[in-house]
Amino acid sequence: MILKSLHLKNFRKFQNILLEFPDGVTGIIGLNGAGKSTLFEAVAWALYGPVAARTSSDQIRREGADIKDCCKVELEFIFGDDNYKVTREITGKNLTSSASIMVNGSLLATGSEIVSSYIQKKLGMDYKSFYTSIFAKQKELNALSTMKSSERRPLILRMLGINSLDSIITDIRSDIKQISQTIEQNEVEIIDNNGISKDIIFNKQLKKAQDDKKTILKDINEIKNSIKNEKQTYSTLKHQMDEHKKIYEKTQKHKDEILEKKALYEKKQQLEKNIIHIKTKVKEREDSLQIYNQKLKLFSKLNQEIIDLKKNKDTNKKILQEMVKKIEECKNKEKFAEKDIKNLSLRKNKIETLGPQAKCPTCERILNDQFETLLKFYNQEINQKQNEIKIIQKNKNELEKQFDKISKQKNALDKKQSYLHTQLIQKEKLLTQISELKKEIENEQISILNKQKDLQKIIDVKFDEKQYQSIKNNIQKTYSTYQLSIKTVNEVQKKLEKLKIRVEKIGGEKNLITQQIQQLKIKIVEQKSLKEKIEKQKRHLQNLKMLKELMISFRIHIISQIRPVLSLYASNLFEPLTDGKYSLVELDENYNIFIYDNATPYPIERFSGGEEDLANLCVRLAISEIITQQAGSLFQFIILDEIFGSQDDIRKQNIIRALNSFSLKYRQIFLITHIEEIKNFTENSVYVLEEENDISTIKMN
Ligand SMILES: Nc1ncnc2c1ncn2[C@@H]1O[C@H](COP(=O)(O)OP(=O)(O)OP(=O)(O)O)[C@@H](O)[C@H]1O
Numbered sequence: 001m002i003l004k005s006l007h008l009k010n011f012r013k014f015q016n017i018l019l020e021f022p023d024g025v026t027g028i029i030g031l032n033g034a035g036k037s038t039l040f041e042a043v044a045w046a047l048y049g050p051v052a053a054r055t056s057s058d059q060i061r062r063e064g065a066d067i068k069d070c071c072k073v074e075l076e077f078i079f080g081d082d083n084y085k086v087t088r089e090i091t092g093k094n095l096t097s098s099a100s101i102m103v104n105g106s107l108l109a110t111g112s113e114i115v116s117s118y119i120q121k122k123l124g125m126d127y128k129s130f131y132t133s134i135f136a137k138q139k140e141l142n143a144l145s146t147m148k149s150s151e152r153r154p155l156i157l158r159m160l161g162i163n164s165l166d167s168i169i170t171d172i173r174s175d176i177k178q179i180s181q182t183i184e185q186n187e188v189e190i191i192d193n194n195g196i197s198k199d200i201i202f203n204k205q206l207k208k209a210q211d212d213k214k215t216i217l218k219d220i221n222e223i224k225n226s227i228k229n230e231k232q233t234y235s236t237l238k239h240q241m242d243e244h245k246k247i248y249e250k251t252q253k254h255k256d257e258i259l260e261k262k263a264l265y266e267k268k269q270q271l272e273k274n275i276i277h278i279k280t281k282v283k284e285r286e287d288s289l290q291i292y293n294q295k296l297k298l299f300s301k302l303n304q305e306i307i308d309l310k311k312n313k314d315t316n317k318k319i320l321q322e323m324v325k326k327i328e329e330c331k332n333k334e335k336f337a338e339k340d341i342k343n344l345s346l347r348k349n350k351i352e353t354l355g356p357q358a359k360c361p362t363c364e365r366i367l368n369d370q371f372e373t374l375l376k377f378y379n380q381e382i383n384q385k386q387n388e389i390k391i392i393q394k395n396k397n398e399l400e401k402q403f404d405k406i407s408k409q410k411n412a413l414d415k416k417q418s419y420l421h422t423q424l425i426q427k428e429k430l431l432t433q434i435s436e437l438k439k440e441i442e443n444e445q446i447s448i449l450n451k452q453k454d455l456q457k458i459i460d461v462k463f464d465e466k467q468y469q470s471i472k473n474n475i476q477k478t479y480s481t482y483q484l485s486i487k488t489v490n491e492v493q494k495k496l497e498k499l500k501i502r503v504e505k506i507g508g509e510k511n512l513i514t515q516q517i518q519q520l521k522i523k524i525v526e527q528k529s530l531k532e533k534i535e536k537q538k539r540h541l542q543n544l545k546m547l548k549e550l551m552i553s554f555r556i557h558i559i560s561q562i563r564p565v566l567s568l569y570a571s572n573l574f575e576p577l578t579d580g581k582y583s584l585v586e587l588d589e590n591y592n593i594f595i596y597d598n599a600t601p602y603p604i605e606r607f608s609g610g611e612e613d614l615a616n617l618c619v620r621l622a623i624s625e626i627i628t629q630q631a632g633s634l635f636q637f638i639i640l641d642e643i644f645g646s647q648d649d650i651r652k653q654n655i656i657r658a659l660n661s662f663s664l665k666y667r668q669i670f671l672i673t674h675i676e677e678i679k680n681f682t683e684n685s686v687y688v689l690e691e692e693n694d695i696s697t698i699k700m701n
């Protein structure tokens, strides 16, 4: 793998830069905090995502960048024969992360996690191994030297990936524990509480269940035979019962017919009786009718009499009215005459009182000698009027006598009228009675005719009481026989039902026991397979135990093998770097570094600070070399972050020279440093510059 280019947008201190990675040794030069390490952090972030960043994702976007600006890294690299372009970005307020990967210009995958896992698979290492192998971090070298030996050993083993053997051994141990527990649990499943093997118990139970089933089947057969016999009996008895039923029904029908005849016969008798009775009644009514007709003759003149009476009454009434009129006239005349007498007497008395000096009532002259004449006149007049009254009174009396007489005649006529009215009522009553009688006679004659018609229909009906009684007795007998046969049939039927219920019950028991047998068979098979499984698990356990031993030995072997190789690689670097002063670096079992001085190994503390740093660098580079070799030397670049530490100028030059000689192993070596003179010793320089607005840029040289 070699790096081609890196395009950063709003990534930490960088707003927008494009870095093209050259081959050979490249110095990445800049002041503290300028953003040098950030460049390679961006490489790791593009490849592995958030896990490879120094901080959480919310701190990656450039401070001061707008929320709308995306934070984006585009990394182009070559792996094998292919060109890869990985793009990863964070956008928006919610820091939505996305990624994509293109191979030779075609899109291969998208999605933050998908891209990360694709890279991990493709490069054959996770981000931790990536850092360990090709990224010697600036704090790492110091750590190597200041660590206690108990810490250094696991760190170096971890860097070399040998710790993965530890985790494999731990996994095998946990597998052994788990499988041992499973075997224990399974072994509990194949024995009962008394320690007896369950398959023996199940086999015994199976034998017993099979024997029980045989007995049940025998019982079922016996009951089925009984049912067969009872069914035959039932069918014979049923046939008999049907015969008895037929006889009974026939007799019953005969009885019904006779009963019908009996009813008709009784009806016939009743009709004959009724006809006689009605005829008698008709006769009686006809007699009555004759009597009524005789009586009616008595009223033959009644109508004429009523007409005559009416005429007489009208005449009488007229006469009476005229007489009343005349009497009234007489009375009026009498009244007028009396009034005249009174007036005459008053005038006479007045003149008599005044004497001859009285004035004439007509001419108003004094009467004198006319006085006596006038008195005489008055007296004559009064007498005449009195005579008139007498005549009137005589007439009036005469009229009143006649009136009384005619009034009496009227009373007689009224009485007669009342009598004739009573007669008329009697006549009408008689007529009504006659009409009703006639109607009744007519109805009764119709009734006689109808009854005679009805009678005619059944006139030939005969009824034999003796025959009827004999059938009555017979029906009693046939009914008893029929009932008896029903009872017998029912008894057999009940017996049959009981047998069927029993056969069903035993059938249920049979099913139950068949089920038990099936379950036992399943259990026996289960026990067998469980035993086989335990055997298999035991074999597996054996293998795992062997594997564990093997892995432990392998780990010891690897560790023992890798230490001399590591010492060799480190020595190969250390010798030229110290201009041959020290030729050998050695690591003991605890990975403590020893440096040989004149063929004598001394612990690292014996040497100067610069020599100590150099020895650590050589060990670190040796670790990288081993890992790179393990990965098939596919990684052709290495990043060394601030490795010069306390080295003097000659050492620095030596280190760079040694690194240049590394170009066979690494096509790209990136040296991150704040020491500007380094530029004089490297093929390429990239300056990382912090500008006044806190934004960093780069400059190639
Ligand atoms: N999101 C961010 N926006 C702006 N600046 C940031 C952001 N995150 C980190 N920084 C700054 O980036 C700088 C760290 O950069 P880096 O570690 O790359 O520096 P360096 O050049 O490697 O320094 P040294 O030589 O000390 O190792 C720090 O000053 C830090 O405050």
Ligand SMILES: [Mg+2]
Binding pocket: 036, 037, 038, 138, 641
């Ligand atoms: Mg740094």
